[in-house]
Amino acid sequence: MTKAELIAQVAGEAQVRKVDAEKAINSLIRIVSAALKSQGRLALAGFGTFMVTERKAREGRNPQTGSPIKIPATKVVKFKPGKQLKDSVK
Numbered sequence: 001m002t003k004a005e006l007i008a009q010v011a012g013e014a015q016v017r018k019v020d021a022e023k024a025i026n027s028l029i030r031i032v033s034a035a036l037k038s039q040g041r042l043a044l045a046g047f048g049t050f051m052v053t054e055r056k057a058r059e060g061r062n063p064q065t066g067s068p069i070k071i072p073a074t075k076v077v078k079f080k081p082g083k084q085l086k087d088s089v090k
Helices: 003-014 018-039 083-089
Strands: 041-044 048-055 058-061 068-071 074-081
Touching: 003 018, 018 041, 018 048, 074 083
Parallel strands: none
Antiparallel strands: 041 048, 048 074, 058 068
């Protein structure tokens, strides 16, 4: 599903204009991003938990040349689905 398809579906189910649904979706994305940046964790009951974790620096290989390269440490976002989401997908 693309963002445009999500906006159209939200607009249809909530019976609002697509413009209003797009504002709501964009607002949700900004709020989730800000919460992860400031707090490192966001839990949505019944849906799941987003969390920021630290990935350690490691050594990798350049796929074109095979030479070793250093991959720096970085932060990544992980998602752990909640029970209701897991059950609905089964």
